[in-house]
Amino acid sequence: MEHERIVILAHEKFPGRAKTALGVMRYGDQEVKAVLDRDRAGERVNDHVGDVQDAPIVSSFEEAYEAADGDITALYIGIAPIGGGFEDSWRGDVIDAIEAGCDIVSGLHYFLSEDEEFATLAAEHDVELWDVREPHADLTVAGGASADVDADVVLTVGTDCSVGKMTASYEIVEAARAHGIDAAFIPTGQTGIMIEGWGNPIDRVISDFTAGAVEEMILEVGDDHDLLVVEGQGSIVHPAYSAVTCGILHGAMADGLVLCHETGREVVHGYESFDLPPLSEYIRLYETLAAPIHETSVVAGALNTRNVADDEDAVAAIEEYAETIGAPAADPVRDGADAIVEAIVDGLGGELGAGGTTR
Amino acid sequence: MEHERIVILAHEKFPGRAKTALGVMRYGDQEVKAVLDRDRAGERVNDHVGDVQDAPIVSSFEEAYEAADGDITALYIGIAPIGGGFEDSWRGDVIDAIEAGCDIVSGLHYFLSEDEEFATLAAEHDVELWDVREPHADLTVAGGASADVDADVVLTVGTDCSVGKMTASYEIVEAARAHGIDAAFIPTGQTGIMIEGWGNPIDRVISDFTAGAVEEMILEVGDDHDLLVVEGQGSIVHPAYSAVTCGILHGAMADGLVLCHETGREVVHGYESFDLPPLSEYIRLYETLAAPIHETSVVAGALNTRNVADDEDAVAAIEEYAETIGAPAADPVRDGADAIVEAIVDGLGGELGAGGTTR
Missing domain, CATH: 3.40.50.720 (NAD(P)-binding Rossmann-like Domain)
Structure with missing residues (x-):
């Protein structure tokens, strides 16, 4: 269509x-x-x-x-x-x-x-x-096959809802293309689906099919690209939405994760009695939870600094964020995602970005 | 009805x-x-x-x-x-x-x-x-409120599907009642719902409502009992079903976990290319993933020894299991769940089991 x-x-x-x-x-x-x-x-x-x-x-x-x-x-x-x-x-x-x-x-x-x-x-x-929020009727359970596609897979994961995972994903796709990488966006929410013209609204599928609905998309286009950037949803420690996040994490079988966060976010949006755990704990949770299905690591960070007025303060916040998570970071809206793409290339191994398929 | x-x-x-x-x-x-x-x-x-x-x-x-x-x-x-x-x-x-x-x-x-x-x-x-697998129409997202009920909440969590979580949950409820604890079973799958005559089929709800569908049940009956035993589903590292497991973990906000396993299970049932991680890793994952929403720990283990013919071998397997997970364990079918209930009482604090409401 x-x-x-x-x-x-x-x-x-x-x-x-x-x-x-x-x-x-x-x-x-x-x-x-x-x-x-x-x-x-x-x-x-x-x-x-x-x-x-x-x-x-x-x-x-x-x-x-x-x-x-x-x-x-x-x-x-x-x-x-x-x-x-x-x-x-x-x-x-x-x-x-x-x-x-x-x-x-x-x-x-x-x-x-x-x-x-x-x-x-x-x-x-x-x-x-x-x-676009109505899932199609042929969804089913995952087969654990997402890692079999030719493309490398990167997933944006977050510390909370609305920290900029979709935006970071798009900026990564654009910057990757500028680096000569054939990158594609895997849409998991309604805006991404409207932009792309296809995709599965993961938060509306039957819970048993959460991982399967992600896998279906990866299998559909994963042999046609070098890099898939899967749009993450929610957070793995969200009181309401963690199931969706967990299903995407295991369904994507990502080779690398990009941790998305917003400056100043300290409690769960809309659930203010729940503190966000330390960034190091997010990294540990995402990596250790993913590992039994597919080994992965946080290779870069995306920090949303829309709440920081001053450019120098934003630079300082990004530097501190990078240091805390132990990986290169950028605000993809303020700075573009070049640094993130370079970190992805480094993190996933040298072949990605050389053009053509990577495996 | x-x-x-x-x-x-x-x-x-x-x-x-x-x-x-x-x-x-x-x-x-x-x-x-x-x-x-x-x-x-x-x-x-x-x-x-x-x-x-x-x-x-x-x-x-x-x-x-x-x-x-x-x-x-x-x-x-x-x-x-x-x-x-x-x-x-x-x-x-x-x-x-x-x-x-x-x-x-x-x-x-x-x-x-x-x-x-x-x-x-x-x-x-x-x-x-x-x-019973058709979810009712009024489900919604979780509010993070399950911990507010009067009852203590125990959740059975597993190393895989079909290791005996429902059976362990029922045996715990029966043994708890024999100990004078007003315990109730919270059904999350079709057999439990048919037995109880009510409940939400968690694997069939919209993924956004996974935790909410558990919370709804806990809020409905949580002030009427001393102990709720929530029937777990799947495993937190299942290639297909982990979203359901994660939603139940965060929706239940359990005070204690009972880790369920079957002797000899080494790979994911039906997904044999995926090894089960070590038991210690399951404990770490369930506890650390639950903690940001509600602190909890594995207080007991349930080992399904249906594959062990010899009684002495079963006893040895249960002892080894208890030692590995660092908590009391039993095969609830072979031995009943008294030891598990005692471990729950110890783990959740002394008041449970004194009769009447505990908080």
Whole structure:
């Protein structure tokens, strides 16, 4: 499925609370024809965000469609309210998009394909309602085979949710490609799936299939690339989500891990009575838990310093982080991921990055 | 829901390959009116298994119904073919049971409630088709609250699948009760759920809800007992199922762990290219992984010695196991679980077992 020319719905939330929209604009290869935000109609994307393709911000799908001379193939829902529901004020835009022959791509918990009005209309107009959080029906248990693919596998692991694992993964893929490495992103969450146009939403699969859903993706593309970067989820000591993290760790059978952390994070986000353990303990847990399935080690760190205003302070924080984890580190947003990629190449052995397959 | 007078379907598999049937007969408080096994019709349960209530073995539900003068409230499916499908040769018995006004309880992957013929008939006769592997719709993420209940919580953890975690859990509950402790079993798999008449099938829930589905059960009954024994699943280093194990570990927030193992098990069952790590490594992994959520330790061991013919050899194996794990151990089937319960009482502090609530 290709969605090359798209409109992204981000009403009342662009850009600060439109994480999915920004992810697609930053890392996807879709051409963004317009962003829908009725609060900012008439402005442009680059008025707010500098490092992505520019596009007009308009108040409705209808306007976007006219401005693009009808050259639009899909509407993406680029925001997610708390709880993942569908807001009825978006209904008109979705209906107009379906009637204009556009597919709808959504990462909401609320499945558009189960909305009777949308489903009926989509059938009439022969368009697809793609709920990326709905796992496909053929998932099954892991076979312990991910290590058999030609590509080396790197997994981003975190100290908590929302520390920047997806962003770090994308920056690593981009930097690896700049180093001449044929790298691919393995999407495990809704934004990554929307960006890539494929993938398994690991947090929604049946728990028995958690590792299997990761393995399925690795087996599917692992012989076509030199390096796979698996987008991690959650944390191995998260009170609610550790099962997902553990399944990804064992399903990926990664050759190297990149430990992702955010400066100043000391307790679990949303579970503030739980302290984060020391960084050294995360490293020990991830490495010792992975080892019986596939030996691996933390080869680099990604530190999210968005909370650090001063550049020198950020440099100092990254240096301290690298020293603490005993591996090279960078803030991939501030500095790019070159240093991380070099550490991956060193950590996984010299052949990676020489071009071609590595084994 | 009460299913007090039941018939258990175990065609062609009783008793050796009828694990669910035997579990219900051994640990459930249902009165078993008959077992269906067309290969053994005319024999009795106690001809084959000594330590459970006796019952006739008959060839069809119709026969069982007549022999019981119609005093039957439910039919349990007591076997599960590889793959968990429904065998069509059972259809007549299920139909006869529904028409006789009996509920049907099944732990198969194949959901009887989605079988059109059964669903229609069940509606006509106002009986319930209870597929115990179908999670209920209200599950959600964990809140990190399991440690707040009045009861102490013990979790059975394993070195692999099928080493005897459910059996050990039941034997611990029975021995604890004999010690005057108000103990309850927290069911996490289909057989336990069928025995108890409630519970969440953890391996079938959405992976994000794995810990939450355990927590929900603990919060539901945790203030009504002194000790909860949570039935563990899988192993923390299983190539396919570790996500389930990890979610249970963090969702249960156990005060003590009982490490379950089978003599002679050296590789992962069904994944023979994966060696089991040393027992000391399991202890380290379970304890260090649990600690950031809730401090715990392995307080006892349960060794399944079913593969050891000689009693003295079994005693020696248990002694060696206890020494290796550094905690008291027993084979709960061979010896009962008294030693394990005493170790739990010692491990969790003196108040448990004094009767009444402990905190």
